[in-house]
Amino acid sequence: MYFLTKELYFPPVDEATPDGVLAVGGDLSIERLQLAYKSGIFPWFEDDEPILWWSPPERMVLFFEDLKVSKSMRNVLNQNKFKVTFNTAFRDVITNCKKVIRKDQPGTWITNEMVEAYCKLNEIGIAKSIEVWQEDELVGGLYGIDLGHVFCGESMFSKVSNASKIAFIYLVKHLEKNNYRILDCQVYNDHLASLGCVEIDREDFMMILNY
Known part of the structure; x- marks a missing residue:
């Protein structure tokens, strides 16, 4: 494990x-x-x-053709209860992600310093958000880092049932339409697996990232 100094450097991921x-x-x-x-x-x-700083040996990713949308979720989408926007309320999204109470997690990993850092990335067009609205209230969303061919998802939140799933599905459709290669979801969890995400070896992920 490498201890970083002020020098702008990272060791090889392996x-x-x-x-x-x-x-x-x-x-x-x-x-x-x-x-x-x-x-x-x-x-x-x-x-x-x-x-x-992490580079796990197995990376959780979504290949767009593997996206799983349940019948009940398709029904929700068809009801048009929600409005979805792209990158219009980044600070609100990351702040809501910070506040979410997550199972088996005593606190948040989204620190105040991280909020400010990612808002700066958003200002220069690198960090982006997806927002889900219900009657003008922000009820769900996600944010991540846009590398142009890979989108690195960071966190999502949902104040009402299915809102974060809607953000996820809309993001995937947007990425697929614009010829991105994969959605990077970083580490395994059951929710991501239910949406079609799979783990691949770090070496395979790096090949895609560097393509």
């Missing part, structure tokens, strides 16, 4: 620990975050921890 931790320290500057995502690395740490 030097990560078996759990996927590659480096500790550094900062959340625009330049370092851009380098991280382009290198297959992302930050993930708790509020009271130093910055941890």
Whole structure:
């Protein structure tokens, strides 16, 4: 595991620990975050921890043709109860993601410093959001890093049933239409698996990222 200094550098991803931790320290500057995502690395740490940089041995991704939309979800989409927008309320989305109480997670990994860093990335067109509205209220959404051919999903939230799934589905359709290669979902969870995401080896992910 590498300890970062002020130098703008990351070690090769295959030097990560078996759990996927590659480096500790550094900062959340625009330049370092851009380098991280382009290198297959992302930050993930708790509020009271130093910055941890990850490149897990297995990466959770979605190949667009594998998207699973249940019959009940298709019915929800057909009802047109929600309005979906792209990148119109980024700070609101990341702030809601920060506030979400998640099962088996004592706190949030989206620190105040991270909120400000990603809002700066949004201002220069690198971080983007999907918003789901119901009667002019923001009820769901997600945000991530747009690399032009790969979208790195970071977090999602839902205040009403199915809102985050709607954001996810709309994002996938948008990425597929615009010839992206994959949606990067970083690490496994059951919710992502239910939507069709699968784990691939880090080496295969890096081949796609560097294509």
